[in-house]
Amino acid sequence: MQPILAVGLGEILWDVLPDTRMLGGAPANFAYHVNALGGAGVPVSRVGDDDLGREALSLLVRRRLNIDAVSLDPDHPTGTVDARVDADGVATYVFPDDVAWDFLALDQSALTLAARADAVCFGSLAQRAETSRRAIHRFLGAANKALKVFDINLRQDFYTPEILSASLDAADVLKINDTELGVVTSLFSLPPGERPALRALMARHHLDLAVLTRGGKGSLLLSPDAVSDLSGEPVEVVDTIGAGDAFTAALVLGHLQQWPLDRINRYAAKVAAHVCSQPGAMPEMPEALRLA
Incomplete structure (x- = not known):
């Protein structure tokens, strides 16, 4: 059986920490975590035709990712972000403007990939620029058979109600964290409380699944006819960079295999906890967490 083909659509950048930098x-x-868990994860993005861009591509290849849909931009630099990690291991980010992934371009091979994809995960950050926003929605339109996951990923002020609403309309699944849910509740005048707010979004945008993560306090999955609300996995946190993306990768793989919500939730939490216990966004994945 062919592995699940899941596309990560949007930004590739370097997380610049005080003493090092890591690709993210x-x-x-x-895409990395889908691949590491036994699927076929493919990034669709854009990097600069510069030293950081070439280093990014080389590192993705070493981490066994297909880079055919990552284009080179001759005019804009590879994206970077200042990532600052507090005493609890929680990261915050500052993003420069006008970098390569703001100018995402799709060629025919990228559109062919869209038509083959089983899942596409996209967020709001890469839609801050009109060029990349148009490319993302063109890719989603070509991904006819794919499960479309909007991992909202609010950063700084790089979103508007219009961008969020259009993305929700394009999605089958919403992934959001507890801080982001507060912002979205205020923006869209949703009813108070986690479940009422998520149910309102599901009804308004015809979503099949809503997923709320609460860091160490667990995660909530809601479908039209089922609920899974589990406490967090105990873990000694090194940093949280990439943990939410790992959760989403495990979620997609479980959902496409039609697992019950509790099984999906428990698996995704274990994967995210492992990433929290390791430095950086793309640690090695233990064999016990890979799909059989």
Whole structure:
């Protein structure tokens, strides 16, 4: 049987920490974790035709990712982000403007990939620029058979109600964390409380699944006819970079195999906990967490 083909659509960038830099970007992290868990994860993105871009491509290849749909931009630099990790291992980010992934371009091979994909994960950050926003929605339109997952990923002020609403309309699944849910509840005047707010979004945008992560406090999955609400996995946190993307990758793989919500939730939490216990967004994945 062919592995599940899941695309991470959007930004590739370098997380620049005080003493090092690590390759990341939510879509690239998602693709890596799909691959590491036994699926076929593919990033669709853009990097600069510069030293950081070439280093990024080389590292993705070493991490066994297909880079055919990562294009080179001759005019804009590879994306970077200042990532700052607090005493609890929680990261915050500052993103420069006008970098390569703001100018995402799709060629025919990328559109062919869209038509083959079983799942596509996209967020709001890579839609901050009109060029990349148009490319993302064109890819989603070509991904006829794919499960479309909107991992909302709010960063700084790089989103508008219009961008969020259009993305929700394009999605089958919403992935959101508890801080982001507060922002979205205020933006869209949703009813108070986790479940009422998520149910309102599901009804308004015809979503099949809503997923809320609460860091160490567990995660909530809602479908039209089922609920899974589990406490978090105990873990000694090194940093949280990439943990949410790992959760999303495990979620997609479980959902496409039609697992019950509790099984999906438990598996995704274990995968995310492992990533929290390791430095960086793309650690090695233990064999016990890979799909059989």
